[in-house]
Every structure is written in C-alpha cells, then in structure tokens.
Amino acid sequence: MLAKRIIPCLDVRDGKTVKGINFVDIREVGDPVELGAKYARDGADELVYLDITASHEERKLFADLVRRIAANLNIPFSVGGGINELRDADVLLSAGADKVSVNSAAIRTPGLVDQIASGFGSQFVIVAIDARYENGRWGVYINGGRVPVDKELFSWAREVQDRGAGEILFTSMNHDGTKNGFACDALRVLSESLSIPVIASGGAGREEHFVEVFNEGKADAALAASIFHYNEIPVPKLKEYLKTNKINVR
Amino acid sequence: MKIAIIKYNAGNIRSVDFALRRMGLEAEITDDHEKIRSADKVIFPGVGEAASTMKHLTANGLDNLLRELKQPVLGICLGQQLMCRQSEEGDASCIGIFDEPVLRFPPGEKVPHMGWNQLTDPAGDLFKGVEPGAYVYFIHSYYVPLCTETVAGCEYITGFSAALHRYNFYATQFHPEKSGPTGQKILENFIAL
Numbered sequence: 001m002l003a004k005r006i007i008p009c010l011d012v013r014d015g016k017t018v019k020g021i022n023f024v025d026i027r028e029v030g031d032p033v034e035l036g037a038k039y040a041r042d043g044a045d046e047l048v049y050l051d052i053t054a055s056h057e058e059r060k061l062f063a064d065l066v067r068r069i070a071a072n073l074n075i076p077f078s079v080g081g082g083i084n085e086l087r088d089a090d091v092l093l094s095a096g097a098d099k100v101s102v103n104s105a106a107i108r109t110p111g112l113v114d115q116i117a118s119g120f121g122s123q124f125v126i127v128a129i130d131a132r133y134e135n136g137r138w139g140v141y142i143n144g145g146r147v148p149v150d151k152e153l154f155s156w157a158r159e160v161q162d163r164g165a166g167e168i169l170f171t172s173m174n175h176d177g178t179k180n181g182f183a184c185d186a187l188r189v190l191s192e193s194l195s196i197p198v199i200a201s202g203g204a205g206r207e208e209h210f211v212e213v214f215n216e217g218k219a220d221a222a223l224a225a226s227i228f229h230y231n232e233i234p235v236p237k238l239k240e241y242l243k244t245n246k247i248n249v250r
Numbered sequence: 251m252k253i254a255i256i257k258y259n260a261g262n263i264r265s266v267d268f269a270l271r272r273m274g275l276e277a278e279i280t281d282d283h284e285k286i287r288s289a290d291k292v293i294f295p296g297v298g299e300a301a302s303t304m305k306h307l308t309a310n311g312l313d314n315l316l317r318e319l320k321q322p323v324l325g326i327c328l329g330q331q332l333m334c335r336q337s338e339e340g341d342a343s344c345i346g347i348f349d350e351p352v353l354r355f356p357p358g359e360k361v362p363h364m365g366w367n368q369l370t371d372p373a374g375d376l377f378k379g380v381e382p383g384a385y386v387y388f389i390h391s392y393y394v395p396l397c398t399e400t401v402a403g404c405e406y407i408t409g410f411s412a413a414l415h416r417y418n419f420y421a422t423q424f425h426p427e428k429s430g431p432t433g434q435k436i437l438e439n440f441i442a443l
Contacts, residue, residue, distance in 0.1 A: 001367070002365055003365060003367065071271065074272065122391070123389045124297070197364050220360060250385040
C-alpha cells in the first residue's frame with residue numbers, strides 16, 4: 001500500500017539551515033546536507049529545502065548546495081524559493097533536485113506551471129499555496145504570506161492542477177506556528193476535489209495531529225519544521241506512533 | 251568495472267550517478283555508442299515524457315543500440331517504460347525489448363502514484379536480499395501491467411510491474427537511487443550481475 005509521507009522542511013539561507021537545531025549528533029550545526037542525511041537515516045520519506053535568500057549572488061550558492069544535497073541524500077527532495085522562470089527550474093534539475101516548488105511566481109505568471117510541467121514533467125512541479133481563512137473564504141497570499149492576492153485556495157489549486165502541477169503544498173497561515181494541529185477541514189475539501197497528491201503544512205505540534213491530518217484531512221503527506229528541528233517529535237517516534245494508530249507509513 | 255549511464259534529453263540522470271558514487275563506483279554519463287557498447291553495465295535512467303524522449307533516442311540511434319546490447323542493462327522509471335513496446339503517453343512507439351504496453355493509471359486514486367510503496371513477490375538476481383513488502387520510491391502516472399517478465403509487483407489502483415527482466419535486460423518502475431538502503435541493495439545486485 002502507498003505509504004503516507006512525513007516531510008521535514010528546512011529553510012536555508014547562505015547555505016545554512018536557518019531554524020535552530022539542537023541535535024547532539026550533528027557536528028556542523030546548521031549544515032543542511034548533514035541535517036538532511038540525518039533525517040533520511042531517521043526514516044523521513046522526503047525533504048523540502050526552501051531557499052529564503054534574497055540576492056542573486058546567494059542564489060548561486062543555493063544551486064551548489066542542491067548539488068551537494070543530491071550527492072549525499074538517498075531519498076527524494078524538493079527545492080523551492082526564488083524560482084521565477086523556466087531557467088531557474090532547469091538549473092535546479094541539473095543540480096539534482098527531484099522536484100521544484102513554485103509559489104508567488106505561479107501567481108504572477110501562471111503559465112510558468114505549464115512550462116515546467118511540459119518541459120520536465122508534472123512530477124517535477126509542486127505548487128505551494130499559502131492561504132488564510134478570513135471573511136468566509138480561504139484567500140491566497142504571496143511573498144511569504146505578506147501580500148494578499150485575488151485568488152481563492154480551492155479554485156487556484158484546481159487551476160494549477162489543470163496547468164500540470166503534480167502536487168499541491170498547502171500551508172494554512174491560520175494554523176502555521178500555532179502547534180494546535182493542521183487545517184483538516186480545508187485539507188479534506190482540497191484533497192477530495194483534486195486528482196493530484198496534497199501535502200499538508202502548518203500547525204503540527206503533537207503526534208496525534210499527524211493521525212488527524214491523514215484520517216480527517218485526507219492528506220497524502222504532512223510537512224513540518226520546528227518539531228523536527230528541535231527534536232520535539234523525532235521522526236522514528238512519530239512513525240511508530242502512526243503505525244500504532246493504523247496509519248500506513250514506511 | 252565500466253558503467254555507462256545513457257545520456258539523453260531526460261531529467262535527473264545525475265541522481266543515478268550520485269548513487270553509484272555513494273557506493274564507491276564511477277560511471278560515465280555518455281551518448282557515445284562505442285562507450286556504451288563496450289561498458290560492462292549500462293543504466294538507462296530517466297524522468298520525462300515518453301513521445302518526445304523516444305523521438306530524441308531514435309534521432310540519435312540509441313533505440314537500436316539499446317536493443318542490441320549484450321551486457322546487463324538496467325532501465326529506470328521512464329527507462330523501463332521506453333523499453334516496452336508502446337506507451338499511451340503521447341501514443342509513443344517504444345524500443346520493444348519487453349513486448350508489453352505502457353498504460354495510463356485509470357481514475358480511482360491520486361495520480362501521479364507518488365511516494366513509497368511496497369514490492370510484492372520480488373524475485374531473481376535483482377532482488378537478492380530484498381524482502382517482500384520492502385518499500386521503494388515511485389513517481390509515475392503510467393504503468394506496465396503484470397506480465398510474464400514481471401520480477402516484482404506493486405499494488406496501486408491495480409496490480410502493476412515494479413520490475414521486469416528478460417535475458418540481459420532489467421528494468422524498474424521505481425527509483426532505486428532514491429529508495430534508501432533497499433534501493434542501494436538493488437543497485438548493488440545489478441552491479442554484481
């Protein structure tokens with residue numbers, strides 16, 4: 001049976017993982033390659049690296065980093081941040097990324113999704129959507145959740161699916177950082193209205209939240225950052241908990 | 251040991267090279283016919299679209315070359331599909347090493363079939379030391395049905411071929427290079443053939 005995926009997310013700036021990490025068995029604290037390899041050994045199913053670097057100079061560093069990640073990791077990983085045109089995706093593919101995720105650029109230039117999908121295949125393109133529930137609707141935001149745009153979560157997700165996206169990464173801004181659980185109601189509607197997989201993001205705080213996100217939210221994968229980085233819920237312990245609760249995991 | 255990885259217009263060829271390096275092996279990524287013909291092992295990886303990729307292979311004579319190879323050959327993902335007779339993706343006529351069709355998954359579950367799924371009945375040299383139920387990484391929207399050449403199956407919407415074998419030709423629908431220790435074991439088995 002296809003396993004539900006657990007995906008740690010690593011924010012990267014200047015070649016370093018940004019969020020604080022306190023694993024004792026990692027020598028170079030903050031090294032994204034070493035941290036990723038540790039997650040792979042722990043049983044993470046996939047990794048997401050997000051480049052939160054601002055300048056073009058530093059973007060080149062990111063491509064070098066992607067090459068190092070690809071050389072060292074024996075599980076799939078996706079990369080996101082700063083992919084504004086087809087060429088950016090091409091550079092990351094050549095560096096060894098398995099998938100790219102696009103967010104703001106897809107809103108600004110929706111045709112970019114079609115271009116990446118037809119150039120490299122649907123399986124290569126994840127569309128990341130940040131949305132906030134307010135005034136009775138899930139409004140979409142760009143630029144790291146700073147700028148609202150005139151799009152609604154469910155219709156935008158269907159549009160990018162039609163344009164060739166292979167997967168949706170939905171972050172609920174209402175839930176992100178709260179550690180009170182995922183946006184299961186919205187996730188269920190989203191997952192049931194799409195024919196492509198959905199990655200749930202935002203709100204993970206306890207093990208039972210992952211059971212909820214798969215059973216009630218119908219998510220195909222769940223992403224989290226700080227609970228893994230701070231070792232609040234180690235991946236092996238989470239996998240055991242999910243197995244005990246009859247969730248099919250690797 | 252000379253290992254050739256066939257270079258063509260498909261994505262993620264490097265990841266196979268990286269996986270071999272992690273095993274202490276060196277490979278050459280090449281489309282040079284002589285280098286491919288003289289290699290001890292040939293790997294035909296790939297991620298991409300069937301019809302356009304076949305067009306590229308045909309234009310470079312790589313389809314005929316592959317068919318004639320005598321050493322162990324391993325097709326991966328799109329590589330496996332292109333080694334079959336015909337693909338529903340772009341209605342492509344393929345290389346035909348395996349006389350099987352490549353079909354689009356029918357509706358029923360999410361497509362692409364993306365993530366870690368279990369091998370059923372893994373058999374033969376490629377799967378020495380790999381237990382039934384072992385998880386490997388898949389990412390595909392088209393599949394090869396179960397057939398006489400199937401040496402490992404998988405279950406998603408329908409039963410399908412996770413791996414094929416005929417004479418010196420081996421192929422996997424999943425990505426051994428992305429499948430953790432199980433995948434590395436399968437690559438080691440191929441190299442040891």
